[in-house]
Amino acid sequence: MRLHRNLVYAVIDGLQLIFNEDKYADKVVEQLLKRDKRWGARDRGFIAETTYEIVRWKRLYAQIAEVKEPFTRENLWRIFAVWAILKGIHLPDWKQLEGTPSRRIKGKFDELNKIRKYRESIADWMDEVAVKELGEEVWDKEIHALNQQADVILRVNRLKTDKKTLQKLLRQENIDTDFINNYPDALLLKERSNIFKTEAFQNGLFEVQDASSQLVAELLEVEPGMRVVDCCAGAGGKTLHLASKMDNKGQIIALDIYSNKLKELKRRARRNGAHNIETREIDSNKVIKKLHNSMDRVLIDAPCSGLGVLRRNPDAKWKLQPEFLNTIRETQQEILSNYSKMLKVGGKMVYATCSILPSENQDQVSAFLASLEGQGFKLLKDKKVLASTSGFDGFYMALLERTN
Numbered sequence: 001m002r003l004h005r006n007l008v009y010a011v012i013d014g015l016q017l018i019f020n021e022d023k024y025a026d027k028v029v030e031q032l033l034k035r036d037k038r039w040g041a042r043d044r045g046f047i048a049e050t051t052y053e054i055v056r057w058k059r060l061y062a063q064i065a066e067v068k069e070p071f072t073r074e075n076l077w078r079i080f081a082v083w084a085i086l087k088g089i090h091l092p093d094w095k096q097l098e099g100t101p102s103r104r105i106k107g108k109f110d111e112l113n114k115i116r117k118y119r120e121s122i123a124d125w126m127d128e129v130a131v132k133e134l135g136e137e138v139w140d141k142e143i144h145a146l147n148q149q150a151d152v153i154l155r156v157n158r159l160k161t162d163k164k165t166l167q168k169l170l171r172q173e174n175i176d177t178d179f180i181n182n183y184p185d186a187l188l189l190k191e192r193s194n195i196f197k198t199e200a201f202q203n204g205l206f207e208v209q210d211a212s213s214q215l216v217a218e219l220l221e222v223e224p225g226m227r228v229v230d231c232c233a234g235a236g237g238k239t240l241h242l243a244s245k246m247d248n249k250g251q252i253i254a255l256d257i258y259s260n261k262l263k264e265l266k267r268r269a270r271r272n273g274a275h276n277i278e279t280r281e282i283d284s285n286k287v288i289k290k291l292h293n294s295m296d297r298v299l300i301d302a303p304c305s306g307l308g309v310l311r312r313n314p315d316a317k318w319k320l321q322p323e324f325l326n327t328i329r330e331t332q333q334e335i336l337s338n339y340s341k342m343l344k345v346g347g348k349m350v351y352a353t354c355s356i357l358p359s360e361n362q363d364q365v366s367a368f369l370a371s372l373e374g375q376g377f378k379l380l381k382d383k384k385v386l387a388s389t390s391g392f393d394g395f396y397m398a399l400l401e402r403t404n
């Protein structure tokens with residue numbers, strides 16, 4: 001691979017924003033790619049993948065480059081040089097790369113590879129929490145899996161088409177996909193490409209949604225005609241899946257504390273041809289009280305650490321703080337106690353997170369069932385999805401029933 005100066009400059013600028021100015025990697029990459037209209041698919045791929053890779057391996061690369069945060073621009077070039085050497089890329093004779101100690105870099109890499117927190121590039125506290133909760137053996141495999149690049153998975157929108165037809169239409173746009181066993185709505189992209197440009201996407205025939213995430217709406221067992229509330233709907237990934245399964249019959253109420261996310265949900269719902277979704281911002285507890293004892297199904301896709309989706313959000317490794325974990329566990333318990341009241345007797349509820357930590361998952365469900373608010377509920381089943389065993393995102397989901 002030959003390095004092109006303007007592409008590498010873009011990567012360095014991106015790293016400066018992500019590492020030193022706390023910006024989100026996905027937003028930064030989106031902006032970088034708009035910089036030069038002449039950049040083709042390969043150039044864009046280089047910028048996106050290199051930036052993400054360096055974010056993913058920040059701790060390891062910084063240690064090898066012997067630099068500490070906050071990184072100067074010179075430090076960022078040294079980190080970049082580590083990435084390039086470890087990739088086996090021949091370094092051009094640019095002044096920023098002068099004197100790069102290739103042999104020393106390889107030697108340090110071999111040495112640090114023996115220590116998990118460097119090998120897998122994770123903060124000490126995160127390593128400790130995960131070992132305590134999952135055990136060495138599981139965590140070792142899990143963090144390794146969470147450091148791989150995620151596949152792109154599509155979910156067919158059954159309101160508009162079916163899986164076979166979608167596959168054919170995408171083929172006509174030069175996009176090859178595979179079905180995935182046991183994931184009824186999923187298509188796996190064989191090669192990365194800009195699927196958002198396809199006619200099929202613009203016509204609302206599919207959404208991009210990880211395979212594990214697709215299991216959540218499946219578990220809720222919705223049927224056309226039901227009254228369903230999606231309590232933490234965000235921009236609606238799972239709301240749209242519920243809609244796709246309900247054939248536009250019945251009602252879906254999508255709640256969130258952020259109105260801007262619900263606005264995006266509305267836009268996506270229009271593209272998907274989903275007409276039975278109503279959005280409501282939770283601006284006071286009245287919104288919840290009004291719906292008490294009235295719902296056939298409740299989905300709680302709770303805010304969480306996001307530790308199960310590090311493959312797609314590697315910067316979360318650096319943004320997440322231990323204090324946040326404590327706060328979010330309290331929020332999860334409050335949400336369970338409060339929002340479960342919307343379910344009617346005989347109704348079913350799913351509690352889900354994209355975390356792999358038991359303290360955000362099964363422990364939260366057990367605490368809820370042992371609480372006063374959880375008295376009328378019973379656990380029907382749950383699924384603990386690890387990235388290392390599924391090949392997809394790490395997730396947790398529990399199906400509960402209100403019995404009285």
Ligand SMILES: C[S@@+](CC[C@H](N)C(=O)[O-])C[C@H]1O[C@@H](n2cnc3c(N)ncnc32)[C@H](O)[C@@H]1O
Pocket residue numbers: 231232233234235236237238239255256257258261282301302303304331335
């Ligand atoms: C895991 S995300 C939801 C993702 C979304 N369901 C999807 O599939 O695209 C969790 C959501 O919970 C929302 N949230 C955070 N605190 C909340 C609260 N107290 N009540 C309701 N929603 C909350 C966040 O704004 C965020 O959109």
